[in-house]
Amino acid sequence: ATPTPSPTTIPTPTPTTAGIQKITNGSFENAFTSWNFNIYGGAATRAIVTDTKVDGNNSAKVTVTTASPNKWYIQLNQNPIAVTAGKNYTVSFWAKGSKTVNIQNDIQRYGANWQVYSTKTFGLTTAWQKYTYTFIPTITENISFTFNLAETVAGYWFDSVSIVEN
Numbered sequence: 274a275t276p277t278p279s280p281t282t283i284p285t286p287t288p289t290t291a292g293i294q295k296i297t298n299g300s301f302e303n304a305f306t307s308w309n310f311n312i313y314g315g316a317a318t319r320a321i322v323t324d325t326k327v328d329g330n331n332s333a334k335v336t337v338t339t340a341s342p343n344k345w346y347i348q349l350n351q352n353p354i355a356v357t358a359g360k361n362y363t364v365s366f367w368a369k370g371s372k373t374v375n376i377q378n379d380i381q382r383y384g385a386n387w388q389v390y391s392t393k394t395f396g397l398t399t400a401w402q403k404y405t406y407t408f409i410p411t412i413t414e415n416i417s418f419t420f421n422l423a424e425t426v427a428g429y430w431f432d433s434v435s436i437v438e439n
Contacts, residue, residue: 292437295354295362296418299434300329308333311348315341315423319349325430327367327401332432340426344377347423353383353415354436356408361439364418365405370397371428377421380408390416397429408436 297307301321310319316339326332335349356362368376373396380391390411395404410416418436422429 292363292439295356295436295438296351296434299366300327300432301331301333302329304331305333307351309348309350309352310335311350312346313348314343314346315339317347317422322430325369325401326432328433332430335420335422335429335431337422337426337429341423344421344424345379345419348419348421349431350417350419351434352417352419354418356410356414356416357438358410358413360409362408362410363405363437363439364408364435365403365437366434367401367403367432368395368397369399369401369430371399373398374425374427374429376429377424378404379417379419379421381417381419383415383417387417401430401432403433 304321305319315337317335317337320334321331322334323330333349337347375394375396378393378395379389382388391408393406420431
């Protein structure tokens with residue numbers, strides 16, 4: 274008998290919970306509209322891809338070709354995003370890497386001194402995974418939501434990025 278191949282499936286995204294969506298174009302359906310791509314050191318490229326995705330027709334891919342010890346030297350981010358002190362924000366995104374690799378996700382003050390309010394490290398694998406956490410700001414202001422990617426030469430995919438005010 275011929276063995277049955279293991280299915281390769283793309284996960285179905287979990288519907289966004291009721292609340293106010295703070296991220297614009299989180300599934301990259303409008304290319305990189307509302308997203309910034311910053312390179313302060315190292316080297317990287319960005320692309321919208323259609324061959325691997327979670328939600329809609331597109332996902333974002335960042336390929337780091339020259340690493341830097343400063344994680345923030347290569348960033349994919351969105352700002353400004355208005356948040357309100359004491360509100361509960363659910364942050365979620367789908368991501369994967371070309372190999373097992375860590376990324377850093379920061380929420381920080383937009384502009385001025387770029388004070389970091391939340392920093393999380395996530396271990397990506399070569400399969401799409403959903404990452405979720407809660408953020409409660411202590412002051413009302415504009416923030417920057419940032420993926421810091423400069424530390425490792427690899428490919429990084431992102432889709433269905435969301436910050437929902439609950």
